[in-house]
Amino acid sequence: MKKLTYAIPVVVIAVVGVLSSVFVVDEREKALVLQFGQIRAVKEKPGLNFKVPLIQEVVKYDDRILSLDTDAIEVTPSDDRRLVVDAFARYRISDVVQFRQAVGVGGIRVAxxxxxxxxxxxxxxxxxxxQVTSDTILSQDRRVLMTRIRDQARTSARSLGIEVVDVRLKQTNLPQQNLDATFARMKAEREREAADEIARGNEAAQRVRALADRTVVETLSEAEREAQVTRGEADAKRNAIFAEAFGADPEFFAFYRSLQAYEKALKGGNSSLVLTPDSEFFDYLKADGASK
Incomplete structure (x- = not known):
């Protein structure tokens, strides 16, 4: 019974020791076996591995391609036109031993x-x-610039045990004060163009109105001329008819003209007509004149 009592703790300790000495490396990871902070083994292949319990520890690092977004910074190309640029990078831990030696316990954050x-x-x-201008950075040619940034960053990052896979520029914008100035300049340019268009439109409208006014004057003048000609022809025909009628019966024509004069002169109104009794105007109102 006493042997059984002593055996159980020994078995428990043995099981705990075995379990604490076993660790699994995932296919997406790399692992370092450390003993008192010193690297004792590198485990890069996935599977079951062993370590010395309590003395050794295991530190695992991601073996996949990781992403890093940089903060926006201002750059000044050769044309002195400042730009705000932010980028992102794809990287992976290529040398886990060198990575551990470079960043220590800080890990990914420090890296x-x-x-x-x-x-x-x-x-x-x-x-x-x-040779780099802001137009180059904003054009399709910036792919060459991104490749150059990647290559130079890859060389510098080797000391960290990191391989830079790719670098891309996410946004390339003008600073806010430059954006405001550019917007104001564009607005002024558009307003100037609008004013030019309005001026050209007013000028064209003036030409159209002047042409229309001239056409109206010419049309009215032509109509008036034709009216004068028509009236003149009508008056000529009327005079010819009167002359023919006068020639046919002068006495009747004189009588007709006198009646017309009476009709116009003897209307009611404020005007007064003063004539002598023996005036020829009243010949056809007299009994003897009427008989004639």
């Missing part, structure tokens, strides 16, 4: 801080080169 500093330095260096 990404250092990698961000490397990327920002290379971005400033490449985009601030003599």
């Amino acid at each position: 990404e801080d250092r990698l961000s500093s490397i990327l920002n330095a290379q971005i400033r260096e490449v985009l601030g080169a003599d």
Whole structure:
């Protein structure tokens, strides 16, 4: 019974020791076996592995391609036109031993801080080169610039045990004050163009109105001329008819004209007509004149 009592703790300790000495490396990971902070083994293949319990510890790192977004920074190309640039990088831990020696217990956090500093330095260096202008950065040619940034950052990041897979510029914008100035300049340019268009439109409208007014004057003048001609022809025909009628019966024509004069002169109104009794105007109102 006493043997059984002593055996149970021994078995428990043995089981715990065996379990604490076993660790599994995933296919997405790399592992380091550390003893008192010193690297004793590197486990890069997935599977079951062993370590010395209590003395050794296992540190695992992601073996996949990781992503890093950099903070936006200002760069000044050769044309002195400042730009705000932010980028992202794809990287992986290529040498886990060198990575551990470079970043220590800080791990990924420290590594990404250092990698961000490397990327920002290379971005400033490449985009601030003599032959690089803001137009180049904003055009399709910036692919060449991104490749140059990647290659130079890859060289600098090797000391961290990191391989830079790719670097891309996410956004390339003008600073806010430059954006405001650019917007104001574009607005002024558009307003100037609008004023020019309005002036040209007013000028064209004036030409159209002047042409229409001239056409109206010409049309009225032509109509008036034709009316004068028509009236003149009518008056000529009327006079011819009167002359023919006068020639046919002068006495009747004189009588007709006198009646017309009476009709116009003897209307009611404020006007007064003073004539002598023996005036010829009343010949056809007299009995003897009527008989004639």
